[in-house]
Amino acid sequence: MGACSTCGNDYDKTFAVETADGTHLTFDSIxxxxxxxxxxxxxxxxxxxxxxxxxxxxxxxxxxxxxxxxVEGAQDRVAT
Structure with missing residues (x-):
């Protein structure tokens, strides 16, 4: 499928991702x-x-x- 867009590894099990702006990228790992x-x-x-x-x-x-x-008031949790 091609070389990884991040590391350049040419791997037979890569996967493709299309970003919101339409860019196509290839990766060998998450x-x-x-x-x-x-x-x-x-x-x-x-x-x-x-x-x-x-x-x-x-x-x-x-x-x-x-x-x-x-940032004031930022919370990871809201009390219920």
Whole structure:
């Protein structure tokens, strides 16, 4: 199928991903896909593999990182 878009490994079991803007990418592993296309937290720079928290157009991996960046009221849980 081709070489991985992240690491360049030419592997017979790659998979293709089409991004929202129509770009076609090829990967040999989920790890390489996450490294290249998952958004990064604006505070700690880790890759966000879940929903994360978005405030004023900026995405964070968790409420703690959002709070450290000055976002008020960010919570990972809401009391019921």
């Amino acid at each position: 790890e390489c896909a996450a490294h290249l296309i998952a958004p990064a937290c604006a505070h700690c720079d880790c890759r966000i593999l879940g929903h994360g928290i978005e405030a004023s157009g900026t995405i964070y991996c968790c409420a703690n990182c959002a709070q450290h960046s000055g």
